[in-house]
Amino acid sequence: MEQRQEAEKQEEEQALAYRDRIGFVGAGQMGEALICGFIRAGICSPSQLCACVRSEERRRRMLELGLQVFGDATLGGAAELAAASDIIFLGVKPQYLDGVLEALQPHVTPNHLIVSIAAGVRLASLEAALPEGSRVIRVMPNTPCLIGQAASAYVLGNHATNEDAAKIYMLLSSAGLAVSVEERMMDAVTGLSGSGPAYVFLAIEAMADGAVAAGLPRDKALALAAQTVSGAARMVLEGSGDGSLTHPALLKDRVTSPAGTTIVGLAELETSGVRGALIRAVKAAAKRSENLG
Ligand SMILES: NC(=O)c1ccc[n+]([C@@H]2O[C@H](COP(=O)([O-])OP(=O)(O)OC[C@H]3O[C@@H](n4cnc5c(N)ncnc54)[C@H](OP(=O)(O)O)[C@@H]3O)[C@@H](O)[C@H]2O)c1
Known part of the structure; x- marks a missing residue:
């Protein structure tokens, strides 16, 4: 009986993740690895995914993968992406994150889950740059995600829920190993599996x-x-x-x-x-x- 309840719970959680629309602000090396990892795992279809890109080369590649594509996040793309996404992955280099968060901030609602993959950027800074109460998760993935062999670690922000934890675990573990860690361990994870x-x-x-x-x-x-x-x-x-x-x-x-x-x-x-x-x-x-x- 307990096993059946567990299986039903898992199916329910999976269904939740399958329905989510996932947006990527920045789809470079790591963003593309996550996108391809999720598609390859069958955890979501390209029609559930979208991305903000800057270069023509990135636009072409994302269209080729079947994603809906928006422009530069700081020039209007963030608003369009937020409207089309439930989960938003922040996939830009850390030095571009402030500008992206500023552009995204007015469009983040309580329905959004924000996932940052930026090396070194703390949950406290992410939460401070987003509306009060935003659900944030910090993730350190690595590029073998591309072939379903990632080693990822994640840590939940103050307002992320158990359901958010189940979703991120399901997404990351569909493309490799996923472990939850304390935030103070994230730099070590970055030095080990991220790099x-x-x-x-x-x-x-x-x-x-x-x-x-x-x-x-x-x-x-x-x-x-x-x-x-x-x-x-x-x-x-x-x-x-x-x-x-x-x-x-x-x-x-x-x-x-x-x-x-x-x-x-x-x-x-x-x-x-x-x-x-x-x-x-x-x-x-x-x-x-x-x-x-
Ligand atoms: N690479 C790894 O192995 C790895 C592993 C773990 C975590 N990470 C983290 O992942 C993040 C991305 O790293 P990466 O190696 O994937 O870098 P990347 O290849 O340079 O990708 C970042 C992408 O973000 C785009 N971008 C920047 N500003 C934008 C904006 N305003 N609107 C739309 N797109 C924008 C860039 O566009 P352009 O192409 O036009 O420059 C680029 O395609 C970093 O924060 C890094 O710490 C990386």
């Missing part, structure tokens, strides 16, 4: 370079390097078979045989300070996010 795809791209490129130097053709080196990273990550996420994470140190120990090739490679990484470099990279990006706020 992290770039660290991994660099690692894949460098590993492939090493293989090319050792005699492998470039295309095969790149494919093997990327699949190695993907497979290793899946072992941490799924290797236990019961949904719990497997500690990477355990997996590493399992693949290092005495006097083997892997331990020699690992020793080289440790000598080069790769572990420390990654720790410093995440901390530096987190600090940068803190300074943006």
Whole structure:
């Protein structure tokens, strides 16, 4: 009985999300990744989506994806987008956010849920720039959202409801992993998963370079390097078979045989300070996010 009620509740929540019209103020790298992630997941159709764009290139791309398109948010686009949306994603760079919020503010109603993906911008500043009582959620997604493999974190503002929490979880988890965090953790999330795809791209490129130097053709080196990273990550996420994470140190120990090739490679990484470099990279990006706020 309890299970049936739970299933009915979930269906009801899903139906709510399916009906929402979602607007994107700014549809660049991250905005497009979210749009494509949602469409690909089937969580909403292009006819439920719209976007404010500035450049002709962005307009063409959004039309190609089947979205309704409005112009520059600060030149009238925000009003049109607000009228056509229930959920509004703020997808501009942090330095453009003030202007966008000023343009959007008069058009935000109690029916709107505002979702900011801007790095470093605090809920308090977002809420202060919007009408009193606005329902706001801060999200840090990442670009693998494009292929349904996002790692996203979110935190609710003061006036966001449980229903809003269910909606954002459903949207984000349709395109990857979604976790709720406290706001004080958002800078760390930004330094880790928000910026992290770039660290991994660099690692894949460098590993492939090493293989090319050792005699492998470039295309095969790149494919093997990327699949190695993907497979290793899946072992941490799924290797236990019961949904719990497997500690990477355990997996590493399992693949290092005495006097083997892997331990020699690992020793080289440790000598080069790769572990420390990654720790410093995440901390530096987190600090940068803190300074943006
Ligand atoms: N990229 C990531 O990996 C990532 C990850 C997590 C969070 N974020 C956050 O996502 C946000 C967007 O980053 P991004 O990398 O997607 O930047 P982006 O590629 O530059 O996209 C931002 C888009 O906003 C548009 N825009 C700016 N002002 C506008 C206005 N007044 N009206 C309509 N459109 C406007 C820009 O138009 P133009 O094309 O004309 O410049 C651009 O297409 C940032 O706040 C960032 O912190 C990014």
